[in-house]
Amino acid sequence: MSIPELVCPAGNLPSLKTAVDNGADWVYMGLKDETNARNFAGLNFDASHAREGLRYAHAAGAKMLLAINTFPQGQGAPRWQRAIDNAADLGIDAVILADAGLMRYASERHPQLRLHLSVQTSATNYEAINFYQENFGISRAVLPRVLSLAQVAEVVKNTTVPIEVFGFGSLCVMVEGRCALSSYVTGESPNTRGVCSPAKAVRWEKRGESLDARLNGVLIDRFAPGENAGYPTLCKGRFDVEGETHYAIEDPSSLNAMALLPELVKIGIAAIKIEGRQRSPAYVGAVTRIWRAAIDAHAKNPGHFSIQTDWANGLARVAEGQQHTLGAYHRKWK
Amino acid sequence: MKISLGPVLYYWTREALMEFYSGIAESGVDIVYLGEVVCSRRHNLRLDDWLGLARDLAAGGKQVVLSSQALIESESDLKSLRRIAANGDFSVEANEMGAVRLLAGRAPFVAGPHLNIYNNETLAWFAKLGATRFVLPLELSRDTLRELQAARPAGFETEVFAYGRMPLAFSARCFTARHHNLPKDDCQFRCLDDADGLALKTREKAPFLTLNGIQTQSALVYDLSDSIAELRDLEVDILRLSPQSHDMPSIIESFRERCAGRPGAPLDSLRVAPPCNGYWHGVPGMEYRTAN
Structure with missing residues (x-):
């Protein structure tokens, strides 16, 4: 062995x-x-x-x-x-x-x-x-x-x-090297630029009590007060599928x-x-x-x-x- | 420019597939890519069925190419892949490097959109291996294409994905099964419910992505119908239209008209979602730029 x-x-x-x-x-x-x-x-x-x-x-x-x-x-x-x-x-x-x-x-x-x-x-x-x-x-x-x-x-x-x-x-x-989600949203991907969900495209917005995490304008997640607000890697946000909001792709x-x-x-x-x-x-x-x-x-x-x-x-x-x-x-x- | 129809990326019933392809046989499309490229569990058509369909379409004058699965994980995936590679009658589109190994030096093949041919040197290597055509990776721009075109070997064909929801990512996980809280091994083929994929929206209800089993697509429809002249100037040989569940013959006809220099029917009422074309312009893929 x-x-x-x-x-x-x-x-x-x-x-x-x-x-x-x-x-x-x-x-x-x-x-x-x-x-x-x-x-x-x-x-x-x-x-x-x-x-x-x-x-x-x-x-x-x-x-x-x-x-x-x-x-x-x-x-x-x-x-x-x-x-x-x-x-x-x-x-x-x-x-x-x-x-x-x-x-x-x-x-x-x-x-x-x-x-x-x-x-x-x-x-x-x-x-x-x-x-x-x-x-x-x-x-x-x-x-x-x-x-x-x-x-x-x-x-x-x-x-x-x-x-x-x-x-x-x-x-x-996702299969590494086969994911263009980041360039779809931001123009830069792991394959082309060596980045995923790059920081320069991230915007945090206070909205009433909640905190929105956006990537080039796209809402990746919305955090209630007290929730741990993680970095908005785009596949790890909460999304709506058929009216149900959840980590539809992957949990953080x-x-x-x-x-x-x-x-x-x-x-x-x-x-x-x-x-x-x-x-x-x-x-x-x-x-x-x-x-x-x-x-x-x-x-x-x-x-x-x-x-x-x-x-x-x-x-x-x-x-x-x-x-x-x-x-x-x-x-x-x- | 020729028009090709990409493989059906969704899971449709056998009847729906047969009806779809009988419409395609009557259409003006030049090249048809056939086969299951997304999930090995999908089985409404088996390889022999695809081959039968291929023979019928070929007899009607279409050029037929068999597309291989983009993610090969198991021995049984490899077994299916070997049968496709050795079919003997139809050329094959390789969508990962295992397929390339089975085809290189044995038969001319198409280098599919998922092989990551991003630069001139890699393009030259694929040509040396026996590829006779390549499909531009989705995230590359017209500027990169111009550089690739300047370096491609004589006789080598270039195909560009020009219409349809874009296959942006693959995973081992089935997101459709995950949404229905089912294990992948017992998915009950719930993707049959979504003829054009399952909509994933942001928490503001804005359409964002489309779940299609292990594949994640854009919500928007990539549409280069406004860039036909530019595609022709770049000496692109083939435009690929990716199937949707309705109106595909009309979309093909509109592209054919545009390729012939005529206006072609507007696509707004035919698309399953609004258009995007950002990748072509070198900006985020989800954006839409008007022609310039």
Whole structure:
């Protein structure tokens, strides 16, 4: 039984350091532009911080991943290609790519550069994953958060590409890389600009006693006094369907698959990914420490794994919406 | 420009589908995409039924393409996909990369709207794999299309989604079943109730999205009928019209007239909802800009 690697988010240098200090095997980051899917103001790395982060990770025996996981448009690829060149020059351990044209570029120009298939590639089955392996020699694939545990096992069984799955963090209810809801409302999407429901399109309006959250004018939710007013990610609002108002697409809950750790190890998952490059260093530190402890405890005594109370409490404190779900791993979620 | 009819995205009864396609057979549409692309549980027509329909339409002079499912999750999904890819008679529209693996180097195929062909290099790679036509991803603008067109290989066809509620997102979750508080595995096929999808409105009752099983669509109807001249100037080969439950032959006829340079019947009374065309103009998809 192999021990899955722990892959942790680094939105900036302090997060990267705390992830490494708390036991991440890999840290993943992005550049300060639209070449990555968390293109948020105040987030991400310039070249000098990337270099410093890489030194820090390598000194501790950890590896660093650069996410270049948006889709260049039209003639726009050279900018993304330069990001790949820079990653290779810096000695980044692997790049996470979503666009096939970029994978082709990277595999031809930098054959030594390790490629990971981004979740944004929407590869949900082994035929797709094996195709990317045959064409570009990918070393790992990250699965979209839409498969049940049995379906994940089926993928692992039918490919030699090591498989990475999401273990914790904010939950995309749509197949990643196949969602244009954000650009429908705001003109910017994860695929085109690396953003979803961007902050610049959000407007909060006090309306009598209640508080309205709007995205480019569209009412995403309306909060009564005392209700916890979460960020208006457009698929997590309350809407009216046939006269009934509810979370018609998804509740504001986050993914926590820790209870499935023994099964994930058993089916041969190579790595577990923590979501949250947009979250604080405190979040990254806490989640990394707890998942490190859980993975180590399971490796030491696989037959007797149980979730410690302080782990559960620690994760609950940082979860979005304070509510957890097993997501699609659990068939009932669907 | 040719006119194509996209796959029916909703779940209709067998009778409704047969009646719909008998109207299509009589219409002026050039290309018909057939098959279930949204949900593997939908079974009113099986592959053999689709193939029978395909043969009838082809005998009547239509070019027929079989569309593959956009989200492939299980071994049984893959089994159906392999049968479609190996059908031998009709070309296939690949809507995810598993289908591309089954088709590349074996048969010419159509690269569907969900394959994320956003840039020139990716377009060139698909052409090398054997794609002979691609459908522009919905969220891309005319400006991006212009760049793609300048780089496309000779003989490679470009198709643009030009009419219909837009398929904007796919999930493993069935939102129709969720609304009816049913598990997906026992959904009772409630999506049969909604011939043009289930309306999702904001809390101010403004139409926003359309739930169609695991697919989420726009509430508004994408409509490029005012941009025909521009589409022709960009050397677009095919305009795709996405089916709705009523008046489809009239909508096809209106587009045909417009493609021939005549005014064509107004679409206002034929659409299931007001129009939008923001993506084409490089602004939020839900917006509507008048032609310029």
